[in-house]
Amino acid sequence: MQRKRKRLFIRSIILAVLVAAIGYTVYVTATGGSKKVVKEGDQAPNFVLTDLNGKKHQLSDYKGQGVLLNFWGTWCPPCKKEMPALNEAYKTFEDKGVQVISINIAQSDFEVRDFVSSYGLDFPMTIDQTKSVMRAYNVDQLPATFLIDSKGKIKRILTYGITEKEFKQYMESIQP
CATH class of the missing domain: 3.40.30.10 (Glutaredoxin)
Structure with a gap:
């Protein structure tokens, strides 16, 4: 019984890590395309x-x-x-x-x-x-x-x- 709980706990942690990784990947992919692209006619970024x-x-x-x-x-x-x-x-x-x-x-x-x-x-x-x-x-x-x-x-x-x-x-x- 104790062993089954331990396995369930470890599997739950692994599943949570996988869900978090997939969520992060989706977030980065979705927001990565929103960065401003500099083009002709734009004000040049200062540096x-x-x-x-x-x-x-x-x-x-x-x-x-x-x-x-x-x-x-x-x-x-x-x-x-x-x-x-x-x-x-x-x-x-x-x-x-x-x-x-x-x-x-x-x-x-x-x-x-x-x-x-x-x-x-x-x-x-x-x-x-x-x-x-x-x-x-x-x-x-x-x-x-x-x-x-x-x-x-x-x-x-x-x-x-x-x-x-x-x-x-x-x-x-x-x-x-």
């Missing part, structure tokens, strides 16, 4: 990231200027290919009211510094260690480039490697 030189970059500080956000990783072949082109475009537009903020996705400071050094990059390079900015912008593939106008609105979202000519055209389109 603060620190670059490799220790300077803080808060998106809202650049109101009145165009901003090109470029999400990337050192392991991403199209990212590697577009970096020299982005660097040249940056040099052309840095004094014309268009800022570049490059956002590496959660790699080490050493990896990013080594990459920047080997490519001779001049634009601000930040690292999104917690992936909070990546999530705010719904970035799920790299490279991802967001063109933000002087009013802070997302004008264009690009999810492919960009050429120097294209970078210059896109930067002209957000130049104040």
Whole structure:
């Protein structure tokens, strides 16, 4: 009799854990689709990231200027290919009211510094260690480039490697 009660008790606990797990899965699935997707025309989500030189970059500080956000990783072949082109475009537009903020996705400071050094990059390079900015912008593939106008609105979202000519055209389109 005692044994049957013990078995019933253990089975009840296992059943309760299974029901809780299924309930949690249903809840996460149901609410996961309700997150806000950032799209062209939306106000760009604000963020603060620190670059490799220790300077803080808060998106809202650049109101009145165009901003090109470029999400990337050192392991991403199209990212590697577009970096020299982005660097040249940056040099052309840095004094014309268009800022570049490059956002590496959660790699080490050493990896990013080594990459920047080997490519001779001049634009601000930040690292999104917690992936909070990546999530705010719904970035799920790299490279991802967001063109933000002087009013802070997302004008264009690009999810492919960009050429120097294209970078210059896109930067002209957000130049104040």
